[in-house]
Amino acid sequence: MLRRVKVLRAYPTLLRVGFAGAVAYRAEMLVWMLTMTMPLVSLALWSAVSAAAPVGRFGQRDFVAYFLATLVVRQLTGSWVVWELIQEIKSGALASRLLKPIHPLVAYSAENIAAIPMRALLAIPMAIIGIVSGGGKLPHDPPLVAALFLSLFAAWFITFCVMAMIGTLSFFMESSYSIFEIWLACFMLLSGYLLPLELFPEWVRRVTYALPFRYMLSFPVEILIGLASPAEIARGLLVQGSYCVGSCLAAIVVWRVGVRRFGAFGG
Amino acid sequence: MNGEHGIEVVSLHKDYRVHRREAGLWNTIRSVFHRTYETVHAVRDLSFRIEPGERVGFLGPNGAGKTTTLKVLAGLLHPTSGSVRVAGHTPQLREYWFLKRITLVMGQKQQLIWDLPPVETFAQNRAIYDIERDTFERTMKELDDLLGIFAIASKPTRKLSLGERMKCELAAALLHRPEVLFLDEPTIGLDVSMQLAVRDFIRSYNERTGATTLLTSHYMDDVAALCPRVIVIDKGRLCYDGELRKLVQTVRPDKSIVLRYTERPDRVALERIGTVTECDNAKAVVRVPQHQVRDAVAHLLLDPNVHDLTIEDPPVEEVLRELFARTAEARL
Numbered sequence: 389m390l391r392r393v394k395v396l397r398a399y400p401t402l403l404r405v406g407f408a409g410a411v412a413y414r415a416e417m418l419v420w421m422l423t424m425t426m427p428l429v430s431l432a433l434w435s436a437v438s439a440a441a442p443v444g445r446f447g448q449r450d451f452v453a454y455f456l457a458t459l460v461v462r463q464l465t466g467s468w469v470v471w472e473l474i475q476e477i478k479s480g481a482l483a484s485r486l487l488k489p490i491h492p493l494v495a496y497s498a499e500n501i502a503a504i505p506m507r508a509l510l511a512i513p514m515a516i517i518g519i520v521s522g523g524g525k526l527p528h529d530p531p532l533v534a535a536l537f538l539s540l541f542a543a544w545f546i547t548f549c550v551m552a553m554i555g556t557l558s559f560f561m562e563s564s565y566s567i568f569e570i571w572l573a574c575f576m577l578l579s580g581y582l583l584p585l586e587l588f589p590e591w592v593r594r595v596t597y598a599l600p601f602r603y604m605l606s607f608p609v610e611i612l613i614g615l616a617s618p619a620e621i622a623r624g625l626l627v628q629g630s631y632c633v634g635s636c637l638a639a640i641v642v643w644r645v646g647v648r649r650f651g652a653f654g655g
Numbered sequence: 656m657n658g659e660h661g662i663e664v665v666s667l668h669k670d671y672r673v674h675r676r677e678a679g680l681w682n683t684i685r686s687v688f689h690r691t692y693e694t695v696h697a698v699r700d701l702s703f704r705i706e707p708g709e710r711v712g713f714l715g716p717n718g719a720g721k722t723t724t725l726k727v728l729a730g731l732l733h734p735t736s737g738s739v740r741v742a743g744h745t746p747q748l749r750e751y752w753f754l755k756r757i758t759l760v761m762g763q764k765q766q767l768i769w770d771l772p773p774v775e776t777f778a779q780n781r782a783i784y785d786i787e788r789d790t791f792e793r794t795m796k797e798l799d800d801l802l803g804i805f806a807i808a809s810k811p812t813r814k815l816s817l818g819e820r821m822k823c824e825l826a827a828a829l830l831h832r833p834e835v836l837f838l839d840e841p842t843i844g845l846d847v848s849m850q851l852a853v854r855d856f857i858r859s860y861n862e863r864t865g866a867t868t869l870l871t872s873h874y875m876d877d878v879a880a881l882c883p884r885v886i887v888i889d890k891g892r893l894c895y896d897g898e899l900r901k902l903v904q905t906v907r908p909d910k911s912i913v914l915r916y917t918e919r920p921d922r923v924a925l926e927r928i929g930t931v932t933e934c935d936n937a938k939a940v941v942r943v944p945q946h947q948v949r950d951a952v953a954h955l956l957l958d959p960n961v962h963d964l965t966i967e968d969p970p971v972e973e974v975l976r977e978l979f980a981r982t983a984e985a986r987l
Contacts, residue, residue: 391751394785401782405768405775412770412811483731484766489754490783648733648747651671 395490399498402490406502418510427462430582431455444587450613454584456518457609462581463511464504465544465604469496470568473555478563482650493552493643500548525614532611535621539608542628547604549635556639559646580606586615600635603628661867662705662728662835667737669698669723669891697723699891701737707834708865710858712872712882712899716979720891721871722761725837728869729759742835742867755784758833762843765820766827767812773823774808777830784831791830797863798826801856818849825853829860836860838870842877854880875971887978894982899971906978907969910948914939914955915963928954942969 434451437443446454473496476482485492519526527533554571557564576582579601585593596602607624610616616624675693676686698720705711715721726732727739730746730753739746744753767776781791799805802822807815815823825841838857842850854877861868872878878885878899885902887895895902911932914920920939925931928951929943943951948966955961 394751397785398782401779405771405779408771408775409768481764483726483759483761484764486731486749487729487754487757487759487766488780488783489751495783650731 391489395494398490399494402495402498403502406499407505409499410503410506425459426576426581427455427458430458434583444584446584446587453519453613454609454615456515457612458581458605460511460515461540461543461605461608461612463507464540465547465608466507467500467544467548467551469493469500469548470551470555470564472496472499473552474558474563474565474568477555477558477650480651486647486650493639496552497548501544504544519613527612527614532621535625536608536611538625539603539611539621539628542625542632543604543608546600546628546631546635549632549639550600550604553635553639553642556642556646559649575601575604578602579604580609584615597627600631603631661707661709661742662703662869663738663740664704664724664728665702665738667698667701667724667727667739668696668735669720669727669732670735671695671697697891698727698734698888701888701891701893703886703893703896705867705869707867708861709884710861710868710870710882712870712878712885713888714871714878714885714975715888715894716975718890719888721888722839723891724888725759725839725869725871729757729837730754731759755831756833757835757837758828758831759837760825760828760839760841762821762840765812765824767820767823769812772809772811773804773815773827776812776823776827777808780827780830786831790832794830794832795826798829801859802826802852818845818852821845821849821853825856832864834864834866836866836868836870838868838872840872841870842872842874850874850877857881875975879971887975889979889982892982894978902978903968903971903974904945906974906981909942909944909969911967911969912941912943912948912951912955913965913967914941914961916958916960917962918960920958920960 431451434443434446434455435448438446438448438451442450473482476485482492485495488495516526527536550571551568554564554568557567578585578596578599580596585596585602585606588596596606603624607616607628610624611621671694673693673695674686675691676682701720701724713721713724723732727734728741728746730741730749733747742753742756744750744756746753746757767773768779777795780786781788786794795804802825804822804826807819808823808826812820812823821841829836836857841857842853845853857868857870858881860866868881870878870882883898883900885895885897885899886893887902909929912929916937916939919936920934922931922934922939925934925939925941929941929947931939931941933940941951941955952964952966955964
């Protein structure tokens with residue numbers, strides 16, 4: 389218990405130093421953000437498709453709102469801990485984190501969260517202008533805004549835990565990049581990143597609603613642009629909460645088993 | 656020893672499973688379907704005890720298992736078998752209070768954040784180790800007195816020289832006043848003056864705080880200057896544990912008499928006194944057993960051409976080389 393209190397006390401400093409790091413790496417950050425602009429490509433494609441007639445309930449303006457919201461949510465909930473973990477496990481650099489009295493995953497989480505303001509600085513104004521100028525509405529009801537922030541945090545948390553778990557698999561194999569690639573392909577297809585989930589056939593949509601991918605991207609997007617009803621939001625938050633707990637436990641278990649295999653090579 | 660601050664290692668074994676593959680395309684393809692593994696015994700049946708506050712040198716050739724042992728002691732590696740206690744804790748459990756009590760400085764690794772000034776790493780460590788502000792400032796002042804870090808700590812780490820970076824590494828590693836120091840090649844790559852500065856700092860820290868210190872270094876001057884006791888391992892096994900002075904006396908019970916001449920010395924005459932290891936126009940080195948040193952010196956000083964004479968222990972490097980050769984012979 390005392391240990392957890394001490395970690396909480398350290399967290400603001402970790403965030404501050406993490407933010408200083410994100411500012412130091414601003415050029416790299418910008419390039420990284422540009423790699424996440426796939427929704428703009430989808431936007432161009434689906435805008436062209438819906439020019440003649442709406443696709444489902446999505447007209448051209450709806451696609452603009454959807455994909456800009458997707459871009460923002462992806463920027464705010466993305467995590468790159470998988471790259472850091474794989475590289476640090478392979479090189480042995482993880483050793484310096486393991487020597488400190490704070491769980492490395494907690495330290496990584498602070499570094500990831502600390503970079504969000506830099507990403508938001510560029511992504512949010514761009515999306516607000518895009519959504520509002522397209523005739524879309526942003527949520528302003530306090531419960532809806534609260535649900536949006538909750539779902540954004542939960543989406544980030546699930547993403548972080550899954551990325552941490554995949555990165556941690558490098559304790560067991562020479563590199564877990566390949567597993568990450570498989571995950572990324574599934575994520576792109578089933579999270580609403582390339583197209584709105586409701587455009588899938590009914591049975592596929594049901595599957596996507598049960599898998600974690602929707603709760604890492606599409607669900608907050610649906611709240612942001614008003615696609616989800618209050619009942620759907622409540623149900624979605626519940627499922628998101630379950631995935632938060634499940635992914636966190638899975639990441640901790642894989643870490644605990646994996647860290648025993650750490651070779652601390654390279655020194 | 657009550658085990659609260661010292662180190663106790665009993666029958667430590669550490670094995671690695673290593674994938675082996677020969678060079679070439681065919682072997683690459685074959686390794687996709689069939690992998691050959693080999694077990695490397697990095698540490699075998701190693702036992703020793705280090706009392707609280709001791710400074711001990713940990714020596715051995717490359718691949719002897721020194722760094723592996725240090726990593727086990729620091730909790731980075733799980734032992735294959737055997738038991739290890741450090742400052743009253745089992746290292747591999749990596750408990751909060753254990754990690755607060757130890758530090759591991761690896762000369763080839765760094766904990767400083769590369770693109771930020773070291774002050775940011777210091778601030779981060781203050782938060783992680785939960786150091787009170789007063790204590791932090793007092794420790795920083797002490798570290799500055801010993802290492803002179805204030806002038807360099809606000810420059811980005813990547814712009815510091817190797818020596819400056821090492822000073823900041825040491826400061827970052829010692830901010831939380833650890834009771835146990837594991838130092839793995841802390842002076843590697845440093846110039847002579849920086850080596851001396853780091854050496855002085857380690858001695859001073861040990862004397863001021865009573866921290867238990869285990870040091871590995873390929874620079875024997877570091878070990879000779881800092882460590883009254885040495886533990887020597889080779890191929891993962893213990894070769895010697897005791898005073899450095901006694902190791903030198905046991906392995907090489909002779910002294911080197913270094914003579915400087917005004918004229919070329921007579922080699923044949925010198926060979927009657929001892930083993931001549933060097934002889935040129937102005938200098939000769941003669942090795943004689945310790946009990947014969949007095950007589951040998953008296954005899955050598957009869958030569959009017961001798962204008963300087965010193966008596967030296969054999970270099971530690973030579974002593975170790977001989978020790979490892981004997982250990983290898985004993986195994987055969």
